[in-house]
Amino acid sequence: MMSAISVQQMAERVAALMESRLGIKGVGLEAKLNKGGWRLPRRVRRAARALAEAAERAKNPKLLVQMDIERVAADYDLCCRHLGARGKSGFGALMLRLAATLALGLLVVSLIWLLFLRGT
Numbered sequence: 001m002m003s004a005i006s007v008q009q010m011a012e013r014v015a016a017l018m019e020s021r022l023g024i025k026g027v028g029l030e031a032k033l034n035k036g037g038w039r040l041p042r043r044v045r046r047a048a049r050a051l052a053e054a055a056e057r058a059k060n061p062k063l064l065v066q067m068d069i070e071r072v073a074a075d076y077d078l079c080c081r082h083l084g085a086r087g088k089s090g091f092g093a094l095m096l097r098l099a100a101t102l103a104l105g106l107l108v109v110s111l112i113w114l115l116f117l118r119g120t
Contacts, residue, residue: 010055013080051079
């Protein structure tokens, strides 16, 4: 049987992942979903909302007993899988974006140069 603490811990973990991976600030999962939930795919956003509601309902012992634990666990797994896969952060990702920007700039400049040479 799942306890209210473990449901709360799941919601806190998803909220922490949203902050670290997406940079969404706020206190609690519900606030983060309201602020930046649009950045998540619809399926993941629905699962995160359901997890936030389950964490709120888990505060009441009678509602905790009625909760579909498998559904809560599935929602948590979906959120963690999606947010965990978004590991492109930090110095390596910055360097990759910089290299891509420089390559695109070089391509544009060389195309303009070729058009200039062709016109003369």
